Structures are given as C-alpha cells and as structure tokens.
Amino acid sequence: MRTPPKLHWKVSRLSKSTKVSQYLKEEKGFSSRLIKRIKQEGAVYGNGKQMALYHHLTGGETLSVILPLSSFPEDIPVWHKKVPICWEDDHLLLVNKPAGVPMFPGRGLEAQTLAGAIKSYYERSSLSASFHAVSRLDKQTSGLVTIAKHAYAHQRLSQFFQEGRGHKRYIGITEGIWEKKRGRIEAPIGRKPDSLIEHQVDLKGKYALTEYQVLEEQEGYSYVQFELLTGRTHQIRVHSAYCGHPLLGDDLYGGNSAEMSRQALHAYELQFCHPVTETWHTVQAELPVDMRRG
Structure with missing residues (x-):
C-alpha cells in the first residue's frame, strides 16, 4: 500500500x-x-x-x-543500476551521478538514465516518492544531484536556492595556469546563434556570475573550485573558456579531448537549508577516478 x-x-x-x-x-x-x-x-x-x-x-x-500521493513519471524506463547515495531522508535524496549518464530520456528515449535508476531504487525500497530534480547536470558532468521526493520539498528548496540559502560547488580541471588564483567571473550567457547546444558570453544574454578558486596546479593544468551564484546552461564551461582556460576534455568549448573523453567537471559539494526542518547540511560527492590526476 x-x-x-x-x-x-x-x-x-x-x-x-x-x-x-x-x-x-x-x-x-x-x-x-x-x-x-x-x-x-x-x-x-x-x-x-x-x-x-x-x-x-x-x-x-x-x-x-x-500531502497528495506522489507519482513517478510512467514514461521513464526502469534502469537496474545502483547509483551511490550521498544523503537521504523522507524528503530529499542526494546521489553521485556518474559521468555519461543523462538525467532524463531524450529524443532517443534512452533506456539508461538517472531517473530510471532512481525509479528502480524506489521500487526496490518500496518508496512512494516522485522525482523532482532540484539540480541538474549535463550528461558528461559527474557529481551531486538533488532529488526532491515530493512537490513541497521541490518548491521550497528551489525557493531557498533562489534566495541564496544554499551553495553549489564544483571541481574542474582546466587547461593552463590562472594568473589570478581567486576571483569572480561576471559575464552574461546566451545561446550561440545557429546552435541547439552551444552557449557563449553574450551581452544580450542572461546575467551569470561564477566564483572560482585555484586549488592546485600541475603540468599545465589547474584544479579549480567553482561556485555557481546563478544557474545558466553550461555556465562553468562557458565562463572557464571565456577566461582562456577551457575544461580539460570539453571539445565543445575548446578543451583538449585527447587526454580525457568528457569535460572534467564534478559537482562535489552542496550546502543547503533543508526545505522542511530548515536545518543546514553539507554533503559531498567523491571525485571520480578519471579526474584524479597524480
């Protein structure tokens, strides 16, 4: 029941x-x-x-x-794949999404998606919960994804993030050595003309702000922590390339894909105010093997 x-x-x-x-x-x-x-x-x-x-x-x-009974979208195929769970309670589920896994079925109706894996987890655990993605990641970006199990948690947590009651931090491997080791990238982002996927810094685009800090430098590459203060499509990828330091493997934005087959970007930490208890939590997701260099 x-x-x-x-x-x-x-x-x-x-x-x-x-x-x-x-x-x-x-x-x-x-x-x-x-x-x-x-x-x-x-x-x-x-x-x-x-x-x-x-x-x-x-x-x-x-x-x-x-609350009204939650339901899982019926058109999402179940994928019997175990995804690492980083944190969970009755209202939220935070998982570590592997690179190469899309969030939802696309035009090709992929059978292997994060939503499908969570659907399988709910069925195995006999959970009556829905799938409201509070945060989303590109297919090739790994790391923390926040899933609200019901509409209220989704609505409230989304509102908290809009009010600045949360922090989303990423680690990326970028090409080159940054002259300034810490700073803010404030540049509007819009869709690139004649492209369905690519975005660019565009004065007519939407306001976008990213904070960064170089964590480590080695052999012409830099490990950089990025924090999103706005949530534009491909924001870190666009801003990093705009500064002359594209993400390793991000060939869409000028990165070298010879050493890495996907953009070296991982959502590693989330600080958030809980939508129901209004207590603060910090959750981290371990850096994947393909981003551990040296």
Whole structure:
C-alpha cells in the first residue's frame, strides 16, 4: 500500500489567530496550487485531529500535513543500476551521478538514465516518492544531484536556492595556469546563434556570475573550485573558456579531448537549508577516478 508523504511542525506563538491555509502559505511557503491539491487529495491535522484549511490556528499546535500521493513519471524506463547515495531522508535524496549518464530520456528515449535508476531504487525500497530534480547536470558532468521526493520539498528548496540559502560547488580541471588564483567571473550567457547546444558570453544574454578558486596546479593544468551564484546552461564551461582556460576534455568549448573523453567537471559539494526542518547540511560527492590526476 502506498503511503503519502507527511510533514510535521510545531506552530510557534502567533500574534493573531491565523487560518491554516494562510499559515501554510505565509510561514511555510506553500504555493496556492499545492494548497488546493491538499484540500482535494490530502489532509491537515492539528494536535492529532483533522481540521479544515479554513480552521484558525492560535499557536502552539502540532500541525501535520498529509500531502497528495506522489507519482513517478510512467514514461521513464526502469534502469537496474545502483547509483551511490550521498544523503537521504523522507524528503530529499542526494546521489553521485556518474559521468555519461543523462538525467532524463531524450529524443532517443534512452533506456539508461538517472531517473530510471532512481525509479528502480524506489521500487526496490518500496518508496512512494516522485522525482523532482532540484539540480541538474549535463550528461558528461559527474557529481551531486538533488532529488526532491515530493512537490513541497521541490518548491521550497528551489525557493531557498533562489534566495541564496544554499551553495553549489564544483571541481574542474582546466587547461593552463590562472594568473589570478581567486576571483569572480561576471559575464552574461546566451545561446550561440545557429546552435541547439552551444552557449557563449553574450551581452544580450542572461546575467551569470561564477566564483572560482585555484586549488592546485600541475603540468599545465589547474584544479579549480567553482561556485555557481546563478544557474545558466553550461555556465562553468562557458565562463572557464571565456577566461582562456577551457575544461580539460570539453571539445565543445575548446578543451583538449585527447587526454580525457568528457569535460572534467564534478559537482562535489552542496550546502543547503533543508526545505522542511530548515536545518543546514553539507554533503559531498567523491571525485571520480578519471579526474584524479597524480
């Protein structure tokens, strides 16, 4: 039997009586759409007794919200592949995605995707959860991917990242030695004309900001930590190439693919404020073998 996701909070002291729906929206960040779905398919309990969304809270109640049942997209083929799990609870799943694995089926309807592997994991574990990718990686980029198990966790964590309540850090191997060992790359990014894939620095593009720090230098290459402060397509790849230091193996943006068959980029650390408990967590994903040089 499938079990719907549940949320629990202790309502703090309120300055005035507040409707449950208003509390969920203003204090817990529920969207109007999700509140409507809870009214139709979920339930709310205060101190163990079911209550309507128009019921008033006075403060001190133990509030429980039963969310609508989550479902996994049916058109995603199951892939019986075990992906390393870095962190998990009832609301979130953080995994270490291998390079070469796409997030979702594409036009060719790939049978081997991260979504398919997670679908298999849910089935093996008898989990009634969905697949909401809070963070996404290119097929050839390895590292941490954050998956929300239900709509509220996805909505809330995405909002936290937009508010700066989170940090996404990557390690890349770039060509050449950076003159300035730490800095910010602030350059707008847009799609390259006549290309469906490639992007470029473009004054008419979207604002993009990346912070970087050189960690190590060896034999004409640099290990660099990148932190995304915006989330543009191919942002690190474009910004790194723009600075004259393309990622090793990234032939799309001028990198040398003779020594490495994919772009040397790994999402290695995530610091985030939990969407339900609002506690801070730091999760890391081990650097893959193909990026360990020397």
